[in-house]
Amino acid sequence: MAPKNIEDVDLYAVLDVPITATESEIKKAYRKKALQCHPDKNPDDPKAAETFHALSQALEILTDVSARAAYDKVLRAKAAAKLRHQELDSKRQKLKEDLERREKEAETGKGTCNLTDEQKLAAEIERLQREGSRLLVEEQQRMKAEIQKTMGILKEPVWDSSLNRIKIKWKVDKTDSSNGGYDEATLRRFLKKYGDIVALIMSPKKKGSALVEFATKDASEMALELEKGLPDNPLELKWLNERPVLTTKKKDVTGPSVISDRDYESLVLTKMRQAAERQKLIEEMMKEEQNKS
Structure with a gap:
């Protein structure tokens, strides 16, 4: 479902919504984009399934309160780090990256209460994998029915x-x-x-x-x-x-x-x-x- 490097994906950009978007706005954006790229409507496009999966992944994480909070924290941290990186020269940047790498390695063996932000996000995504996303399933079923209806497949x-x-x-x-x-x-x-x-x-x-x-x-x-x-x-x-x-x-x-x-x-x-x-x-x-x- 979710890749290991989910923190490297801008889920808000995938759905084309701002980070302040409400759950209703996120659902609306998902439905609009999913209708356009659904594999059933694009049988000849090999990338349709991949794009649809990315949209579903974004919906699943951003409509779950805990998972979204963890993702937003990582996103903000990365944005702040990127800003800091721009202000550092190459030598100081390398020293900083080495230090951060050692700190992460040191944190690996500690308890869950001291997990890094990235590890907390990974834990939330694992939870979603175990529990399944009811909202995602409902939205995908609704989307399939809508597509079948527009294509004249749905039988009445x-x-x-x-x-x-x-x-x-x-x-x-x-x-x-x-x-x-x-x-x-x-x-x-x-x-x-x-x-x-x-x-x-x-x-x-x-x-x-x-x-x-x-x-x-x-x-x-x-x-x-x-x-x-x-x-x-x-x-x-x-x-x-x-x-x-x-x-x-x-x-x-x-x-x-x-x-x-x-x-x-x-x-x-x-x-x-x-x-x-x-x-x-x-x-x-x-x-x-x-x-x-």
Whole structure:
């Protein structure tokens, strides 16, 4: 996760925020930059993963109070040391560096209460490695979902009317030529007020039975809940598959195009497909009735 020389990386510069940035400002900067360089959006860039890792590392450390405090202390010390270095001549600089090196070597064997600032920062980063950063995980999951959504990858539940047909039944005597007072036109008159009807099929073999397919979930549910039909011969509506079914499909990100001969061909194919669906619906109804008989 974090390199051993993390104190040599300017995490604030990575996120392009000042050292005084609030946690909210740090998160905002991370989201903006991560969206631009996420590996999923840059599959051909070999450096995308490295850049994204650097952003994640900066977010992880700078949103943890203890780790950020330790990092800031090292950062300030390095800034002050750099200023002092600029004021020293080469000879004094070498003497100073030798002295600091010996002091660090001497500190290595002492207890944790006498750790150097760099060692304290390393300890904080090790703690983050052990504990894991919940905030980082949440941000990365959010980022992935956002990218998938913008790229049209995220799948959403959709209504497929062909999977959610409704069985309609009513009482009728076998010798009743009026089919209990119902025909296709009568059923359409009762049902169309709930929404567009994709298909409505009267049973070709059994009286008192039909199937309806609505274009939307709302229309289907309203019809199931509210429709009673004729007062003297009420309708009974039930899901053919016992309960509504949702499926998924990719978002359609294509826009409208200029009408061409191919579009007219598509309309013809659509009508042929609807006729085939209607025939399939009739066959399914007949098969269902044969299984029950």
